[in-house]
Amino acid sequence: MLLRRLPSVQSLLQHPSAADALSSLGHATLTRALRDELAQLRAAVLAGRAAHLPDAARIVAAAAAACSQPAALRRVINATGIVVHTNLGRAPLAEVAAAAAAETARSACNLEFDLQTGRRGSRGVGAEALLCRLTGAEAALAVNNNAAAMLLALAALAGPGAEVVVSRGELVEIGGGFRIPDIITQGGARLVEVGTTNRTRLADYAAAITPQTCLLLKVHQSNFRMVGFTAEASLSELAGLARTRGLLLLDDLGSGTLARLPGSLAQLEPTVRESLEAGTDLVAFSADKLLGGPQAGLLAGRAEVVDRLRRHPLMRALRLDKMTLAALEATLHLHTNPPRAAADIPVLRMLGQSAAELAARAERLCALLDEVCTAEAVASAGHAGGGALPGQDVASRAVRLAVPGCSPDTLARALRTQTPAVVGRIHDGCLLLDMLTVADAELPDVAAAIFAAVAGLADAAPGQLPA
Numbered sequence: 001m002l003l004r005r006l007p008s009v010q011s012l013l014q015h016p017s018a019a020d021a022l023s024s025l026g027h028a029t030l031t032r033a034l035r036d037e038l039a040q041l042r043a044a045v046l047a048g049r050a051a052h053l054p055d056a057a058r059i060v061a062a063a064a065a066a067c068s069q070p071a072a073l074r075r076v077i078n079a080t081g082i083v084v085h086t087n088l089g090r091a092p093l094a095e096v097a098a099a100a101a102a103e104t105a106r107s108a109c110n111l112e113f114d115l116q117t118g119r120r121g122s123r124g125v126g127a128e129a130l131l132c133r134l135t136g137a138e139a140a141l142a143v144n145n146n147a148a149a150m151l152l153a154l155a156a157l158a159g160p161g162a163e164v165v166v167s168r169g170e171l172v173e174i175g176g177g178f179r180i181p182d183i184i185t186q187g188g189a190r191l192v193e194v195g196t197t198n199r200t201r202l203a204d205y206a207a208a209i210t211p212q213t214c215l216l217l218k219v220h221q222s223n224f225r226m227v228g229f230t231a232e233a234s235l236s237e238l239a240g241l242a243r244t245r246g247l248l249l250l251d252d253l254g255s256g257t258l259a260r261l262p263g264s265l266a267q268l269e270p271t272v273r274e275s276l277e278a279g280t281d282l283v284a285f286s287a288d289k290l291l292g293g294p295q296a297g298l299l300a301g302r303a304e305v306v307d308r309l310r311r312h313p314l315m316r317a318l319r320l321d322k323m324t325l326a327a328l329e330a331t332l333h334l335h336t337n338p339p340r341a342a343a344d345i346p347v348l349r350m351l352g353q354s355a356a357e358l359a360a361r362a363e364r365l366c367a368l369l370d371e372v373c374t375a376e377a378v379a380s381a382g383h384a385g386g387g388a389l390p391g392q393d394v395a396s397r398a399v400r401l402a403v404p405g406c407s408p409d410t411l412a413r414a415l416r417t418q419t420p421a422v423v424g425r426i427h428d429g430c431l432l433l434d435m436l437t438v439a440d441a442e443l444p445d446v447a448a449a450i451f452a453a454v455a456g457l458a459d460a461a462p463g464q465l466p467a
């Protein structure tokens, strides 16, 4: 009987309550959603799970709601204290960079068109000119990411059969299982490892050079740090060796910074300009780590070397799209004015915060929570992340959250599943929301997420939580 009373898709489409959904979703999408909804109802009736049928308006509403599932990729508030968090999309863009990407996305642009001559132009000229100005390089090139920059450099400069000499202390795994040795051999070059894990001298490189050698490679250790009985050849020593033996020196700087970092971090990451001044032929680095831009891999160096990369067939496969280029150019433009860069580029702004600013933000969040749960401002240690400044703490303040009867993991999950999601970190068995990576403007959203999470937990376990 119930099955017979199920409305048809046609009658639901013509129902007055379907008008809004029809205009926002379109006929095809709503039809499919109604079919799915009716199929579920039919299954429920047959399984004896439905004593009566919802009315037409409710069926339409359920079908429309099923179409407006949140996107899989969505906004997250980063309360981990890790500034450049690869799993959370690395650097958030500066406002002007995000606006430039959005404007380019919506309209046509002179991506490969010279407005002066009206002829074909070359992609990325703006970003390349800014990179040269910021690093002192003769030429520059931007590709999809730093892994792509390394792949292109090795393919163009060290083809099949060529030997690339690298220290055993620098055979780095970047993360996600990607290893520098694999990138080198991908292009057909042969990897020649020299030295030991903890000590590699200039003489080790010199002894490994054969007629097949074409490249000396230096790799930033990025995500780990060696302490104790260690030695490495300096860039200028390697540059001298490369020059006398007719080889090229490639430096994978990893994060790469254009200017000295704020405060106590200043001495810890070499700049791209310093690498080039030491005599490196080509430097590769990421745009979305400490540089604070969109995902891209940047190459800066001698014009003749960069040209060999530009002409390589792989370049076409690794090139940047217009939105990324627009965001990159805007970010690099900010870097030409260091005080503005420090204020407007989120990564630099986060790393340059004072203790007082961080403490005030933690207190403000505690006050916003109005005792909905236990919240306490505590000292914390954040990190630059993204393979920059490994092992180096960035002093911060966090809000330690607790809900009686609820484990930190359960509370963390409840916060992660809010909209927007809030991602903290568990430290010493407690959930911390680190203020290093949360902006003042995000505090109301963080507080709202905590209220909603606590309410949800109370519904799930009535009687276990305080009123």
Ligand SMILES: *Cc1c(COP(=O)(O)O)cnc(C)c1O
Residues within 6 Å of the ligand: 145, 146, 147, 148, 172, 174, 219, 220, 221, 222, 223, 252, 253, 254, 255, 285, 286, 287, 296, 297, 386, 387
């Ligand atoms: C991060 C990193 C890379 C990879 O950069 P992506 O931009 O993530 O591709 C390569 N080398 C080093 C040393 C790094 O730190």
